[in-house]
Amino acid sequence: MTQAQPAVFSDIEGLVPMTNQLQTGLLNLMGKPFSPKSKIGGILRYLAIMTAMRNLPMSVNQPVMERVIPLLHAALKPKTIARVREYESQGMPVFLVSAALQQGVELFAASLGWQGEGTRPILKDGVFTGKAEKPLTGEEKAVRVREVAQKHNIDLARSVGFGDTLSDRYFLSLLGSAFVVDPDDELRAVAAEKGWTIIQS
DSSP states (O other), rough: OOBBBBBBEEEOOTTSOHHHHHHHHHHHHHHTTSSSSSSHHHHHHHHHHHHHHTSSSGGGHHHHHHHHHHHHHHHOOHHHHHHHHHHHHHTEEEEEEEEEEEHHHHHHHTTTTTTEEEOOOOEEETTEEEEEOOSSSSSHHHHHHHHHHHHHOGGGOOOEEOOSSGGGGHHHTSSSSSESSSOOOHHHHHHHHHTOOOOOO
């Protein structure tokens, strides 16, 4: 068996029915008073993601993501991306692990030259039911990171993680080094206790 390697873990009009758009918009509106890093904000954001593609064939995901990816690129935080690219230049593979749907995460990650792991949707005849397997957040994200490490022969003790919510503490705790991005007070306290590096954008 070879020595395990380290890794880095880090407008839809016309495609999505108006009903889905309105329901997704309402969930996003309800989430506005809450930080997306809060538990309530995170739940509402997750429900919005699930609602956007509900009752649609997953084949629609690619054209939707073609419109969404440029917006996601514009929202990337330069300091964080620079750090990730630094590790990537050392030959470390990068995995984007997100609660968003698997197919969308894969496409977005691929646009950055990375690999993606997301929440696995439950399909019926190729149509998204609006339901999914366990959301890829909290402890479930840690489970997936272990699975990825085993599959790709990755040494987690030599790997690096980036997270921005309190629920990320589970998978960050598995890794040799961790960065927290624009943390709230709770995550900042955990970072101080664990000795994790804080990136403030």
